[in-house]
Amino acid sequence: MTSHDSQTTSPEAFALIPSLALVGAAIGAGFLAAIIAGLVSGTRVHQIAPWQVNFVQLAFYIGIGAVLIPALPRVAGCSLEDLGLRLPRGRQILWGVLGVPVILVVTSIIGAVITALYGPHEQTALRMLPSFNTPSLFLTFAFVAAIAAPFFEELFFRGFVFNAFAKRLAFWPAAVLSGLVFALAHGDVWALLPLWGVGLCLAYIYSHSRSLWASMLTHSLFNSVSLIAVSLKDHLHP
Numbered sequence: 001m002t003s004h005d006s007q008t009t010s011p012e013a014f015a016l017i018p019s020l021a022l023v024g025a026a027i028g029a030g031f032l033a034a035i036i037a038g039l040v041s042g043t044r045v046h047q048i049a050p051w052q053v054n055f056v057q058l059a060f061y062i063g064i065g066a067v068l069i070p071a072l073p074r075v076a077g078c079s080l081e082d083l084g085l086r087l088p089r090g091r092q093i094l095w096g097v098l099g100v101p102v103i104l105v106v107t108s109i110i111g112a113v114i115t116a117l118y119g120p121h122e123q124t125a126l127r128m129l130p131s132f133n134t135p136s137l138f139l140t141f142a143f144v145a146a147i148a149a150p151f152f153e154e155l156f157f158r159g160f161v162f163n164a165f166a167k168r169l170a171f172w173p174a175a176v177l178s179g180l181v182f183a184l185a186h187g188d189v190w191a192l193l194p195l196w197g198v199g200l201c202l203a204y205i206y207s208h209s210r211s212l213w214a215s216m217l218t219h220s221l222f223n224s225v226s227l228i229a230v231s232l233k234d235h236l237h238p
Contacts, residue, residue, distance in 0.1 A: 012077050013075070013076050013077035013078065013163075013167060014075060014076060014077075014163060014164040014167045015075075018074075018075045019075055019160075019164050022067070022068070022071050022072070022075050022160070025067045025071070026064045026067040026068045026071075026156065027064065029063040029064060029066055029067040030060045030061070030063040030064040031060070031063070032063060033059040033060060033062055033063025033064075033066070034056045034057075034059050034060040034063065036059065037055050037056045037058075037059030037060075038052070038056050041055050041056070043055075043056060050128075050131045050132050050133075050137050050141075051137060051140070053128065053141075054132075054137070054140040054141055054144055057144050057148075058143075058144050058148055061144075061148045061149065061151075061152040062148075062152075064152055064156060065151075065152050065155070068152075068155060068156060068160065069155070072155070072159065072160055075160075076159075076160075076163065080159075083159045083163065083212065084158075084159060084206065084210060084211045084212035084213070084214075085155075085159075085212050085213070086211070087213075088211050088213040088214060088217075089211075091209070092209045092210070092211040092213060092214045093213075093214070093217065095205050095208065095209035095211070095214040095218075096205065096209070096211075096213065096214040096215070096216070096217025096218045096221070097217065097218075097221070099201060099202070099205045099214070099215070099217075099218035099222075100218055100221045100222055100225065102201055103197070103198055103201045103202075103218065103222050104222070104225065106194075106197040106198070106200075106201060107194045107197055107198060110193050110194045110197050111194055114190070114193065114194075118190075121190035121191075122190075122230075123186075123188055123190070123191040123194075123226075124187075124188045124191070125145070125188075126226065126227075126230045128141075129141070129227070129230050129231065138231075141227075142224070142227055145223045145224075145227055146220050146223050146224045146227065147220065149219070149223065150216045150217075150219035150220040150223060151216055153182070153219065154202065154206070154212050154215045154216045154219055155212065157178060157181065157182045157185075157199065157202075158178070158202060158203060158206040158212060158215050159206075159212050161178045161181050161182070162174055162175065162178035162203050162206065162207070165177050165178050166207070171203075171207060174203070175199075175200050175203035175204060175207070176200065178199060178203055179196050179197075179198075179199025179200040179202075179203060180196055180199070181199075182195060182196070182198070182199035182202075183195035183196040183198075183199055198219075198222070201218070202215045202218060202219060203215075205218050
């Protein structure tokens with residue numbers, strides 16, 4: 001792959017109907033797993049405990065992965081390794097680490113503009129953090145945010161969505177569109193622009209490093225830094 005192409009050159013790769021079918025099946029499986037997890041844990045929509053939030057979120061990601069991992073190679077016309085899940089090299093790890101300060105700068109600039117125009121707003125997921133007030137709850141939330149979310153989201157949004165767009169478009173249109181899908185999927189209006197910026201950066205890292213592990217590492221470290229920053233802020237200014 002060049003830095004501007006999809007990871008695969010197969011003419012059948014990411015055909016429209018199979019791609020749409022995979023989107024529907026993966027998201028459907030995620031919601032089904034989340035519903036089952038909610039029923040098993042006794043979750044109620046208007047009265048959900050913090051541990052149930054973690055449990056349902058993790059089930060959602062696992063449900064998506066259960067469909068995406070076996071089906072993506074068929075839709076992509078190549079292996080998961082060819083899509084970027086092969087063992088990373090030093091240069092790819094470096095991409096993952098150096099991507100974090102870039103994303104922090106991008107999100108800080110966008111966040112500052114939004115704050116100047118509309119006042120301060122915090123991402124929904126981070127607003128929930130104070131409710132995870134025991135070590136086990138916090139560690140479980142951190143696992144979902146720093147491990148599960150980066151793995152499954154990068155596999156879906158970069159490994160699948162970005163590559164599907166990149167099969168038909170140049171790099172920047174594919175990055176912009178896949179970044180928008182990534183931002184919209186989080187369902188947080190005030191975080192839309194910052195997350196769009198994050199999606200653009202992650203697509204760039206993935207495309208230029210040729211490694212999903214690189215974008216997963218950036219995503220994981222960025223989420224970890226965000227968790228630590230919010231935790232410290234809540235601790236210093238309760």
